[in-house]
Amino acid sequence: MVQPLTYFKESASQTAGPYVHIGCTPNFSGITGVYDTDLGSGPMVNDQTRGERITIRGFVYDGAMTPLKDAMIEIWQADADGYYNSPSETRGKADPNFFGWARQPGDMATGEFAFETIKPGKVPFRDGRLMAPHVTFWVVARGINLGLNTRMYFSDEEEANAADPILSRIEHRVRVPTLIGKRDGNTVTFNIYLQGENETIFFDI
Amino acid sequence: MKNTPPETTPFFARDREWHPPAFTPGYKTSVLRSPQRALISLEGTKSEITGPVFGHNILGEFDNDLIVNYAKPGEMALGERILVYGRVIDERGRGVSGALVEFWQANAGGRYRHKKETYLAPLDPNFGGFGRTITDEDGGYAFKTIKPGPYPWPNGVNDWRPAHIHFSVFGHGFAQRLITQMYFEGDPMIWICPIVKTIPDENAIKGLIAALDMQNTIPHDMRAYKFDIVLRGRRSTFFENRKEGN
Numbered sequence: 001m002v003q004p005l006t007y008f009k010e011s012a013s014q015t016a017g018p019y020v021h022i023g024c025t026p027n028f029s030g031i032t033g034v035y036d037t038d039l040g041s042g043p044m045v046n047d048q049t050r051g052e053r054i055t056i057r058g059f060v061y062d063g064a065m066t067p068l069k070d071a072m073i074e075i076w077q078a079d080a081d082g083y084y085n086s087p088s089e090t091r092g093k094a095d096p097n098f099f100g101w102a103r104q105p106g107d108m109a110t111g112e113f114a115f116e117t118i119k120p121g122k123v124p125f126r127d128g129r130l131m132a133p134h135v136t137f138w139v140v141a142r143g144i145n146l147g148l149n150t151r152m153y154f155s156d157e158e159e160a161n162a163a164d165p166i167l168s169r170i171e172h173r174v175r176v177p178t179l180i181g182k183r184d185g186n187t188v189t190f191n192i193y194l195q196g197e198n199e200t201i202f203f204d205i
Numbered sequence: 206m207k208n209t210p211p212e213t214t215p216f217f218a219r220d221r222e223w224h225p226p227a228f229t230p231g232y233k234t235s236v237l238r239s240p241q242r243a244l245i246s247l248e249g250t251k252s253e254i255t256g257p258v259f260g261h262n263i264l265g266e267f268d269n270d271l272i273v274n275y276a277k278p279g280e281m282a283l284g285e286r287i288l289v290y291g292r293v294i295d296e297r298g299r300g301v302s303g304a305l306v307e308f309w310q311a312n313a314g315g316r317y318r319h320k321k322e323t324y325l326a327p328l329d330p331n332f333g334g335f336g337r338t339i340t341d342e343d344g345g346y347a348f349k350t351i352k353p354g355p356y357p358w359p360n361g362v363n364d365w366r367p368a369h370i371h372f373s374v375f376g377h378g379f380a381q382r383l384i385t386q387m388y389f390e391g392d393p394m395i396w397i398c399p400i401v402k403t404i405p406d407e408n409a410i411k412g413l414i415a416a417l418d419m420q421n422t423i424p425h426d427m428r429a430y431k432f433d434i435v436l437r438g439r440r441s442t443f444f445e446n447r448k449e450g451n
Contacts, residue, residue, distance in 0.1 A: 007217075008296045011435045012409040013224045014386040015232070015400060016371070019317045023309025023335045023371055031318055031333050034274050039263065063237035070321075076256065076379045086255035087211035088378060101257035101379075123251050136252050140384055143234030145225035145403050147382060151252075166247060175242075194238050204219065204244040205253045205380045 013147065016140035020072050025105050040074065040103035043116040048097040051080030051118030056152065056181060056188045059111050060139055063195030067111035071141035074103040075115055077134075082121030091124075119154065125165040132160035132167065135181075139192060149203045152181040152190045175201050214440040215249035216380050217296055225403035232399045233360050253380040254439070259305045261339055268337050271310075271350035275333030282332035284313025284351030286427035289387070289415065292344040293374060296438030300344025301381075306434075307373040308348065309335040315356030315366075324356050349427065355394050367394035367401065376436040387432045388414045 021029040025038040045053060056075070059067040078084050083094035085101075094100065104113040122130040132153050139148045153161050161167055161180070170176055178200045181190035192200045227239035247253070267274040272282045289308075293301040311317045311334065314326035318334050332351065340346045353368050369386045376382070388395050395401055395414065404410050412435070421429035 006298070007438065008294065008298055008435045009223055009409065009412065010219065010296055010437050011383065011385050011412055012404045012406075013383060014371075014404075014413070015235075016373075016384045017386075017400075018321065019309060019319050020371070020373075020384070022317060022319055022333075023307050024373055026333070026335055029319060031275070031335070034333050034335070035265065035268070039259075063239075066237075068238070074382070076252070078252070084251060084255035085257070086378075087258060088213050088255045089251070090211070090213055091251075099257060125250055126248065131250065131252070134252065136379060138379070138382055141238065143232070143236075143238035145227055145229060145232070145235060145239075147384060148240065149253075149380075166250075170245065195241055199240055199242050201242075202240050202244050203247045204221070205247050205249060 013145060015142060015145050016072060016147075018070050018142040020070070020140060021105050024072055024103065028105050040101060044099065044102050045116060045118055046097050049118060050095050051098070051120075054117060054119050054183075054186050054188050056115040056117060056135065056190055058113060058190040058192060060106065060113075060141070060192045061194065061196075065196065067106070068141050069106055069108065069111040071106050071111070071139055072103060073106070073113050074101065074138045075117070076101050076136040076138070077117065078120040078123050080118055080121050082123045084123075122160065127165070129163070129165050130160070132157050132164040137192070148194075149205050150192065150200055151179055151203065152188070153179050154183055154188065155180050156183045170201065212377065212439055212442070213254060214442055215254055216378060216437040216439045219437060223406055223409050225405070229403040232403050235403070249378070249380055254378045256375060256377055256379040256381065258303060259339060259375070264337065264339065269348040271332070271334065271336045271348065274336060276331035280331045282312070282351050283329050284332075286349070287352050288347060288349055288421065288423065288427050288429040289370065289432055290345070290347035290421065290429060291415075291432040291434065293340050293346065293376075293434045293436060294344050295376070295381075295436050300340070300342070301376050301436055302340055302342045302344060304340040304344065304377075305337065305375045306340065306346050307335070307337040308370050310350065310353040310370040311356055313351050313354050315354030326354065326356065352389070355392075360399055364399055365394055365397075367392045367398050372434060374434055374436065378439070381436040383434070383436060385413060385434070389430065390414055390417050
């Protein structure tokens with residue numbers, strides 16, 4: 001016998017189901033009068049927010065290349081200087097005018113999601129090297145048993161992407177573009193493919 | 206929030222044998238929505254070990270009372286009145302303070318208030334079916350609701366969901382983000398549900414079944430069910446002077 005390790009097990013995940021929007025974005029789902037606004041809806045910036053304004057747009061596609069219309073997408077990102085607005089951010093203080101988190105349902109008719117945000121700054125990797133600017137994505141929906149984590153990097157950051165400690169160690173280089181949002185003006189297009197030839201890289205974080 | 210310094214260490218690796226796999230053909234919708242390639246492992250960086258914190262200012266007075274939060278003045282939702290309470294803890298058993306917990310459910314007849322819902326059971330005009338709260342400094346939370354009904358759903362020809370409440374939980378880091386469902390002690394529908402059966406481990410399923418708690422039941426008012434939620438733990442800081450990242 002040895003001393004027992006007294007750890008609990010994480011609660012098992014279950015799908016968000018078809019009605020996740022009732023719980024997380026009720027106004028979007030047409031149930032008004034309970035919450036003033038849906039948490040994480042609307043622009044992530046105000047007049048005082050520092051940084052370059054961008055809009056991230058995209059779809060989540062299933063294995064039959066049909067866009068999901070019942071997904072919920074959350075993003076989490078650093079401010080323009082690379083600081084997170086979180087108590088666990090100990091390197092410095094983030095822009096008080098940038099919360100850094102948002103959630104969107106896909107458009108009811110098309111499934112398209114859109115985030116009005118800023119381009120994040122660089123955040124250090126564990127060894128101190130800088131990671132290229134990126135936005136963390138979390139996708140849940142009916143049929144997804146455990147939320148999927150991925151990252152969106154930026155197509156106009158070729159040099160930083162090449163030096164990024166995570167992108168650079170991905171063995172199958174042909175898959176790396178699935179993590180790159182394509183920038184055109186102030187719009188960054190980032191489609192997520194759950195399956196298929198262009199299946200997005202998902203991370204076990 | 207407790208007046209202790211925020212933790213900055215990475216989270217324990219997620220046990221992927223414990224959670225349902227992505228591809229679970231018994232739950233048909235997962236077939237085309239399950240990634241087929243291996244996940245790429247990524248030890249937590251600042252991007253994963255930080256996370257948003259929500260203040261109590263987002264909460265309305267009745268956000269944690271589904272019996273009245275959608276009801277007309279003076280009226281209440283129909284159904285078995287229940288109190289759902291518990292703690293959000295992490296794998297080390299520590300309470301997760303300040304965690305936003307959101308919940309949603311069908312009404313007593315098993316009907317959701319949703320455009321795409323087609324079940325013939327009626328809507329309850331006094332029941333919206335959702336709420337939220339923020340955990341106290343020990344991770345405790347509670348809300349009042351009515352017990353949701355079971356309902357049929359299009360998967361197999363005759364598949365039914367057990368009575369359940371959906372939970373969405375934020376921890377202290379974005380990597381702790383979790384959505385799960387709570388089931389009710391003694392419900393025979395649990396063990397024949399294709400969504401429950403996506404979970405391979407029977408003990409993991411039992412961990413999602415709330416216990417009837419007569420001690421916290423309010424006499425002549427509502428029964429209590431206890432439901433603890435466990436989020437990922439994080440490594441201890443044994444050595445404080447590491448350079449960067451933790």
